[in-house]
Structures are given as structure tokens and as C-alpha cells.
Amino acid sequence: MLSCREVTEQASDYLESTLPWQQRLGIRLHLFLCRHCRRYLRQLRAVTIAFRQMPRPEIPEEVMDKQIDRLRAYFLQPEDGIKKMD
Numbered sequence: 001m002l003s004c005r006e007v008t009e010q011a012s013d014y015l016e017s018t019l020p021w022q023q024r025l026g027i028r029l030h031l032f033l034c035r036h037c038r039r040y041l042r043q044l045r046a047v048t049i050a051f052r053q054m055p056r057p058e059i060p061e062e063v064m065d066k067q068i069d070r071l072r073a074y075f076l077q078p079e080d081g082i083k084k085m086d
């Protein structure tokens, strides 16, 4: 039988229905017997659905590029110690 770790590693694919039937069957069997993983899957499904229903803000490309540049500068120069992002 699959371990809890294996089930949680495959949980997203299971919810997306992208796993082969043998793996799906293994997960279903595990879920039947393990309430912890059942709860985990239920929460993951709820979060996934909530995330999909969130409105996606339209971010202009130049704003996005500027933010990416700032993040890149911030993370690629750690030798200056801790920097503040403004």
C-alpha cells in the first residue's frame, strides 16, 4: 500500500486526474483506510477550487517587469547583507 508521503506527493496529480488508473486506484485504497490523507485531500481540493475562483488582477507588463527586476536585484546581491525593499 502507498505511504501517506507518497499519497501527498501525488495528491495534486490525483485531483487533476492526470495519474494512470493503477496509481489512482492505489491512492483511493489508501484514502479509504487513512483519514489523515482524506482530510489532506479535502483541504487541498478546497484550496485549489478557491484559488481558481479568485479574480486575477490585470497587471501591466511594464509594472510586472519592474517588479521582476527589483526582485532579481534583491535576491542576486545578498553580499550586502539584509536589504530593505522600497
Ligand SMILES: [Zn+2]
Pocket (backbone or CB within 6 Å): 003, 004, 005, 007, 030, 034, 035, 036, 037, 038
Ligand atoms: Zn495516509
